[in-house]
Amino acid sequence: MIQKKICMVGGTGTGKTSLVRRYVDSIFSERYLSTVGVKIDRKTVSLFNVDIRLLLWDLEGRSKTEELRPSYLRGAAGVFYVADGTRAETFELVFDLRRQVTDAIGPVPSIVAINKCDLTGQWALGPDDLLRLETANLPGFQTSAKTGERVEEAFHWLAHETTKTKE
Amino acid sequence: MPAHETKAHDFFGLTRRGRRRAVNQDQFLIARLARSASQLFSSLTHVDNQLWEHESEAHLLVVADGLGTGGGRLASSLAVEVLAEEIAAAARGYWGLDVDAEDQLVDRLEGAVRTAHERIVARKESNDWLEVSKAASTLTMAMLLYPRAYVLHVGDSRGYYLHAGRLRRFTQDQTMEETLLNIGALPEDQAGESGLDKVLTRSIGGDDATPSLGLVDVEDGDVLLLCTDGLTRHVGDDAVAEILARDLSAEQMCNELLAAALAAGSEDDISIIVGRMGVE
Numbered sequence: 001m002i003q004k005k006i007c008m009v010g011g012t013g014t015g016k017t018s019l020v021r022r023y024v025d026s027i028f029s030e031r032y033l034s035t036v037g038v039k040i041d042r043k044t045v046s047l048f049n050v051d052i053r054l055l056l057w058d059l060e061g062r063s064k065t066e067e068l069r070p071s072y073l074r075g076a077a078g079v080f081y082v083a084d085g086t087r088a089e090t091f092e093l094v095f096d097l098r099r100q101v102t103d104a105i106g107p108v109p110s111i112v113a114i115n116k117c118d119l120t121g122q123w124a125l126g127p128d129d130l131l132r133l134e135t136a137n138l139p140g141f142q143t144s145a146k147t148g149e150r151v152e153e154a155f156h157w158l159a160h161e162t163t164k165t166k167e
Numbered sequence: 168m169p170a171h172e173t174k175a176h177d178f179f180g181l182t183r184r185g186r187r188r189a190v191n192q193d194q195f196l197i198a199r200l201a202r203s204a205s206q207l208f209s210s211l212t213h214v215d216n217q218l219w220e221h222e223s224e225a226h227l228l229v230v231a232d233g234l235g236t237g238g239g240r241l242a243s244s245l246a247v248e249v250l251a252e253e254i255a256a257a258a259r260g261y262w263g264l265d266v267d268a269e270d271q272l273v274d275r276l277e278g279a280v281r282t283a284h285e286r287i288v289a290r291k292e293s294n295d296w297l298e299v300s301k302a303a304s305t306l307t308m309a310m311l312l313y314p315r316a317y318v319l320h321v322g323d324s325r326g327y328y329l330h331a332g333r334l335r336r337f338t339q340d341q342t343m344e345e346t347l348l349n350i351g352a353l354p355e356d357q358a359g360e361s362g363l364d365k366v367l368t369r370s371i372g373g374d375d376a377t378p379s380l381g382l383v384d385v386e387d388g389d390v391l392l393l394c395t396d397g398l399t400r401h402v403g404d405d406a407v408a409e410i411l412a413r414d415l416s417a418e419q420m421c422n423e424l425l426a427a428a429l430a431a432g433s434e435d436d437i438s439i440i441v442g443r444m445g446v447e
Contacts, residue, residue, distance in 0.1 A: 005266045029349040036337040037318075037383030040273060055270055071315070071384050075266035
């Protein structure tokens with residue numbers, strides 16, 4: 001079975017851990033507990049008749065002034081960026097984080113989950129922002145760890161992309 | 168020990184029976200997994216051993232025949248140096264770039280927890296223990312392959328590290344109270360009053376022994392702390408951080424933490440392990 005390491009990267013409180021919990025355990029909690037270091041989860045999926053063991057590395061959230069630790073990124077086959085759709089600054093942070101990731105490990109298949117799409121009344125992003133993702137060649141998915149909307153789809157899309165990359 | 172052989176860390180651990188306890192049920196272990204690769208003989212004249220000698224289990228046998236006048240010696244020299252550096256790095260444990268090998272390590276650590284759980288369950292079922300029905304244990308472990316600390320955790324013993332003066336906990340208590348807080352069935356302001364913080368949802372030998380897995384990369388000057396709840400139920404994070412931030416040895420830190428717990432009225436068993444990273 002092939003294994004692929006996926007790193008969850010994003011600002012603090014964007015819902016990285018919640019997305020993993022939703023995807024792996026099908027549960028959601030409103031309670032916020034910040035991640036320290038890296039949490040590791042594994043999930044095996046079958047995509048197009050290929051079994052893939054996903055090693056999900058949930059990295060602690062970063063602020064604007066904190067740099068990612070390159071040591072956590074090494075060997076990643078894909079990066080799952082997470083922004084909070086109700087906080088525009090976390091969306092801006094994705095572009096800086098992507099630069100750091102590319103500096104550390106080069107270009108790898110990536111995706112941006114704009115999370116908390118269930119909070120429609122507080123949404124802080126517009127069509128131009130989605131266009132920026134497209135321009136940056138970053139596929140974007142509006143997700144909700146709370147309702148599960150597009151969560152599995154986003155993980156599976158990225159997992160499939162990693163299988164196209166020659167190691 | 169020569170400085171280049173290993174990074175020096177200062178570890179200490181202690182355990183103390185609680186006042187109300189007839190027997191200390193805590194255990195602790197600090198073990199050094201010693202492996203080493205070091206140069207015995209070589210034709211190389213300018214090897215910087217610090218680049219590749221390291222703790223690991225490996226024997227490296229290499230011959231190299233330089234080709235080409237002038238550059239041949241340099242080429243073979245470089246080839247052996249780089250090969251030694253690469254292999255020593257790979258043999259350092261699983262610290263490195265190999266995702267599969269690192270995941271195997273995590274699997275093995277997880278498997279060790281599972282085996283411990285199965286042994287306890289088997290003993291309980293064989294009925295050769297007295298009062299076995301509730302026998303179980305918490306377990307919090309950190310395997311340090313410096314600078315990476317792999318952490319496995321079951322129950323409510325805790326792991327922390329102090330970095331740049333800030334104390335951070337890398338375990339979350341696996342208790343009924345935490346479960347109820349997570350699903351919103353218990354208000355945060357009632358935490359600690361329900362008594363459910365002493366009811367474990369996961370334990371070795373219990374109904375669910377699934378460990379939580381994680382890792383953290385530490386740095387020189389950081390301090391690791393693993394401890395049982397005999398400490399943390401009585402000494403708050405601020406007081407713990409204040410002690411770990413002092414210029415003390417690991418042994419002194421353990422004793423200070425123990426004294427703080429006893430002064431605060433802890434009557435439970437207490438076990439404490441402190442590791443100071445990269446000390447001179």
